Amino acid sequence: MDLLKLSELKSGEKAIIRRVNATGAMMQKLLNMGIVKGEQVEVVEVAPFSSPIECKINGVNVSLRSEEADKILVEKRIGYENYCTGWQSE
Amino acid sequence: MKTIALVGNPNSGKTTIFNALTGGKERIGNWPGTTVERVEGILKSNPQVNIVDLPGIYGLSAFSIDEKIARDFLLCENPDLVVVVLDSSNIERNLYLLTQVRELGIPVLLVFNMWDLAEKIGIVVDEDAFRRLFGLCDIVKTVGIRQEGIDELITNINKCLENKDGEDFLRVDYGNDIEELISYMATPRHAALRMLEEGLLPESGEFDVNRFNKKLKEIEAEYADPIVVVLADKRHGFIKGVVAETVKRRLPLEARLYLSDKIDKVLANRVLGIPLFLFIMYVMFSFVFKVAQPFVSLIDSFLSVISIGVSSLLAAVNAPELLISFMTDGIISGVGSVLLFLPNIFFLFLFIAILEDSGYLARGAFIMDKLMHSLGLHGKSFIPMLIGFGCNIPGIMAARTLGNQKDRILTILILPLMSCSARLPIYTLFASAFFKGKEALIVFSLYAMGIVLAIISASVLNKAFFSKEESLLIMEMPPYRVPNFKMILSHALNRSWLFVKKAGTVIVAAVIVVWLLSNLPLGVDPSSEKSLLARFGMFISPMFSWAGFGFWQATVALVFGIVAKEIVVGSLGTLLVAGQSGALSTVLPFYFNSASAYAFMVMSLIYIPCIATIAAIKKEIGLKWAAFSVAYTLSLGWVLSVIVYQIGRLFL
Numbered sequence: 001m002d003l004l005k006l007s008e009l010k011s012g013e014k015a016i017i018r019r020v021n022a023t024g025a026m027m028q029k030l031l032n033m034g035i036v037k038g039e040q041v042e043v044v045e046v047a048p049f050s051s052p053i054e055c056k057i058n059g060v061n062v063s064l065r066s067e068e069a070d071k072i073l074v075e076k077r078i079g080y081e082n083y084c085t086g087w088q089s090e
Numbered sequence: 091m092k093t094i095a096l097v098g099n100p101n102s103g104k105t106t107i108f109n110a111l112t113g114g115k116e117r118i119g120n121w122p123g124t125t126v127e128r129v130e131g132i133l134k135s136n137p138q139v140n141i142v143d144l145p146g147i148y149g150l151s152a153f154s155i156d157e158k159i160a161r162d163f164l165l166c167e168n169p170d171l172v173v174v175v176l177d178s179s180n181i182e183r184n185l186y187l188l189t190q191v192r193e194l195g196i197p198v199l200l201v202f203n204m205w206d207l208a209e210k211i212g213i214v215v216d217e218d219a220f221r222r223l224f225g226l227c228d229i230v231k232t233v234g235i236r237q238e239g240i241d242e243l244i245t246n247i248n249k250c251l252e253n254k255d256g257e258d259f260l261r262v263d264y265g266n267d268i269e270e271l272i273s274y275m276a277t278p279r280h281a282a283l284r285m286l287e288e289g290l291l292p293e294s295g296e297f298d299v300n301r302f303n304k305k306l307k308e309i310e311a312e313y314a315d316p317i318v319v320v321l322a323d324k325r326h327g328f329i330k331g332v333v334a335e336t337v338k339r340r341l342p343l344e345a346r347l348y349l350s351d352k353i354d355k356v357l358a359n360r361v362l363g364i365p366l367f368l369f370i371m372y373v374m375f376s377f378v379f380k381v382a383q384p385f386v387s388l389i390d391s392f393l394s395v396i397s398i399g400v401s402s403l404l405a406a407v408n409a410p411e412l413l414i415s416f417m418t419d420g421i422i423s424g425v426g427s428v429l430l431f432l433p434n435i436f437f438l439f440l441f442i443a444i445l446e447d448s449g450y451l452a453r454g455a456f457i458m459d460k461l462m463h464s465l466g467l468h469g470k471s472f473i474p475m476l477i478g479f480g481c482n483i484p485g486i487m488a489a490r491t492l493g494n495q496k497d498r499i500l501t502i503l504i505l506p507l508m509s510c511s512a513r514l515p516i517y518t519l520f521a522s523a524f525f526k527g528k529e530a531l532i533v534f535s536l537y538a539m540g541i542v543l544a545i546i547s548a549s550v551l552n553k554a555f556f557s558k559e560e561s562l563l564i565m566e567m568p569p570y571r572v573p574n575f576k577m578i579l580s581h582a583l584n585r586s587w588l589f590v591k592k593a594g595t596v597i598v599a600a601v602i603v604v605w606l607l608s609n610l611p612l613g614v615d616p617s618s619e620k621s622l623l624a625r626f627g628m629f630i631s632p633m634f635s636w637a638g639f640g641f642w643q644a645t646v647a648l649v650f651g652i653v654a655k656e657i658v659v660g661s662l663g664t665l666l667v668a669g670q671s672g673a674l675s676t677v678l679p680f681y682f683n684s685a686s687a688y689a690f691m692v693m694s695l696i697y698i699p700c701i702a703t704i705a706a707i708k709k710e711i712g713l714k715w716a717a718f719s720v721a722y723t724l725s726l727g728w729v730l731s732v733i734v735y736q737i738g739r740l741f742l
Contacts, residue, residue: 020319024153024560025560025562028149028151029148029154030564031151031318032147032157032186032322033149033186033564033566036322037323044351044355044358045354045358047358047360047363047456047457047460048360049460049461050460051459051463052456052460052469054354054456054567058183059180059182059183060180060566061351061567062565063459063563063567064564065459065562065563068562
């Protein structure tokens with residue numbers, strides 16, 4: 001499994017959260033907000049100077065500084081939402 | 091007297107529900123030992139019920155101050171009922187907090203707020219199953235901004251308070267391993283869970299640490315995650331199960347956010363974002379200070395009418411001159427100086443409420459965060475700093491939008507370095523008297539110096555006081571929406587009134603003290619060489635001789651300037667021109683040269699914020715930091731004005 005940092009995604013790209021390397025307050029906040037492994041994430045916008053980034057996770061838009069997004073490892077799926085439907089139609 | 095607490099995620103419309111329940115009558119204070127706002131009110135139709143609005147939170151972990159307040163309140167103050175407000179268009183995310191509250195065994199009435207949005211995307215909820223699975227006392231659907239469902243909510247709150255349904259604990263199945271671990275702790279299950287989550291251990295004798303640690307290690311190894319993550323995952327699993335069973339939606343969740351994302355492609359854009367932000371800030375700035383100006387003038391003329399009226403009335407009844415002066419120069423001008431701020435503060439709060447309610451404030455923070463964070467500040471610090479150029483006080487109050495204590499204190503501490511409009515008359519006076527033809531450059535240099543000092547101070551103070559504190563920008567960007575005008579208005583009025591009450595008393599007291607000092611001992615000409623104030627000035631003026639203005643009139647003017655910076659020019663006028671002919675600008679060169687003039691401007695920029703600002707700092711972050719701010723700005727101002735004078739002297 002090839003894991004990327006969430007901060008490496010470009011705007012409009014989608015992925016699945018596979019690992020969260022945060023601790024302490026950051027970890028708790030992510031857990032409480034439902035930013036946990038298995039959730040789908042989409043980068044909506046990237047701020048000037050590449051930080052922070054705006055992501056859509058679990059239906060909610062959340063901002064993360066790049067150093068925060070570095071700690072979230074994701075697996076990139078190109079066109080994730082069509083992945084399964086495409087498979088069924090074949 | 092019964093107590094109910096309002097709990098919910100940020101942006102769930104909790105405050106709207108609170109206002110609807112209390113009829114907009116709120117008591118604002120601070121939570122003990124914190125600067126976090128505590129808002130309370132009385133239930134509209136039942137004066138026996140007290141409602142506490144807890145901070146908007148996502149969960150009950152004790153890492154952030156907001157969460158700690160909510161957790162401590164729920165655990166220690168035993169509310170009779172908790173009303174959990176959730177955003178119906180995003181049920182799943184909002185259920186984590188509900189789960190944690192119900193695990194504490196507190197009776198809950200659940201409010202599906204913003205139900206209209208849920209209907210729009212075709213959400214259907216099986217209420218009976220929901221009630222059963224979470225063990226709720228009741229469920230009510232509302233549209234807070236349109237007051238829909240509020241009457242039903244009030245009725246059901248009263249019902250829930252009478253029959254104590256739902257007092258049992260919600261039991262999430264954590265699996266055999268974790269249940270076993272909990273049983274080792276020999277503590278009630280809900281307490282054991284909280285301890286696990288916060289890394290605490292029971293103190294009782296029955297508790298076997300070794301057995302516990304062994305089991306804990308086994309579990310963490312098996313799941314390859316710390317216990318807190320395992321617990322949260324299990325809880326999310328439980329929630330996903332409930333949602334799958336009880337919530338049906340016809341349209342995908344993304345439908346609601348689609349428009350918001352499109353707006354963000356423009357407003358949060360990496361190229362357009364900053365110019366648009368600056369434009370919006372410019373509009374706000376002119377709004378706050380220009381629109382307020384007619385009201386300021388109105389209050390000003392009203393005050394002078396009152397002042398003239400009172401003095402002629404007192405003169406008519408042969409009152410002593412001292413009493414007349416006390417009433418007009420002391421009391422009325424003291425109260426007046428507070429009232430004159432009021433329009434600015436009101437319009438500021440109005441504009442900030444619009445920014446906050448529309449969802450733009452989060453975008454502003456998003457765009458400015460990189461720059462601000464590199465200075466040890468937060469994206470949201472930018473707005474208070476900008477407002478500070480108009481007047482420091484509303485800037486300090488605007489720092490309320492900063493959730494994190496550290497970010498807020500740091501922002502407030504550097505705010506007095508933003509050169510407010512009241513300092514401008516000092517610069518223009520000295521610049522035109524000593525730097526003919528270069529006035530604009532001189533004035534600009536002072537503004538720039540303030541900004542540079544603020545940047546340096548932010549990094550230094552950050553390292554000195556807050557180096558260990560973590561600051562996060564994991565922040566929800568709420569969907570854009572049209573603000574609710576009625577709510578914004580009542581919010582702005584409430585905040586403004588609070589300012590008048592709190593800061594007002596300090597300001598009036600200080601103005602009276604200065605009046606006394608300049609009029610004592612009895613019979614002296616106000617502020618003349620023989621007054622206590624002048625003697626005080628003579629006593630401390632040698633301190634400023636290294637800065638080139640070590641004469642008592644300058645010192646006294648600076649002391650007056652603490653009351654309000656715009657008084658410095660007026661005081662210099664009275665003190666220096668007295669007994670001589672000519673305007674102040676022609677008299678000044680007898681006392682200052684260009685080096686000491688610039689040093690005096692630097693001092694005016696930096697030294698002690700005005701009393702109203704000090705009062706605002708004290709009100710927002712406490713006496714300790716207010717005292718620090720006074721000491722810091724005074725020493726910084728002194729050091730820099732001495733440096734400026736000593737270097738400037740070499741070029742004369």
